[in-house]
Amino acid sequence: MASLTVLIEGYYVPGAPAHACSTAVLVRAGGHIIVVDPGTVPDPRSLLDRLAREGLAAADVSLVILTHAHADHSRQAGLFAAARLLDAWGSWQGDAWDRSPGPIDPDVELVRTPGHSDDSLSVFVRTSEGEIAICGDVIYDAAGLAAVDPFATDPVRLRASRALVLDRADFVVPGHGPMFKVQK
Secondary structure, eight states: OBEEEEEEOOEEEOSSSOEEEOOEEEEEETTEEEEEOOTTOSSHHHHHHHHHHTTOOGGGOOEEEOSSOOHHHHGGGGGGTTSEEEETTEEEETTEEESOOOOOBTTEEEEEOOSSSTTOEEEEEEETTEEEEEOGGGSOOGGGTTOOOTTOSOHHHHHHHHHHHHHHOSEEEOTTSOOEEOOO
């Protein structure tokens, strides 16, 4: 089974300027050390410090997954320059791109969940606690399960993606808040 650790709990504070940082997650699955959504932490050292608390350095990360390309989820991906990067468009290793990256691990599955953006995907991780969905901005936080997303490219598809995540997952790691248990 895979294991999951929230490295940075994301937030969104509206205003002018707004402040946003995605939830950054560490997944250990098989031989993979994965960071999902390295985001816009104000000080990148805080993300590296959290990895160090897990006994890891940036060079240990073999894979970075972006739930979508918005900067608040992707900006710090360069901290892991040696890692392969996966997004909705495929797999990137340096400047080499492969549209069909293949499976990651039996306990980690990428699922397209469009609506917030056309390139949104969710990462489903099978753990001993149950299935956990890291869903980026498909769900901002537990309070916003039914909220209108003012940034959504397709609200109809977003509702369908939220339903898929909530139906399948036991827990959700939202884009900008703490992990929560799905009430079924």
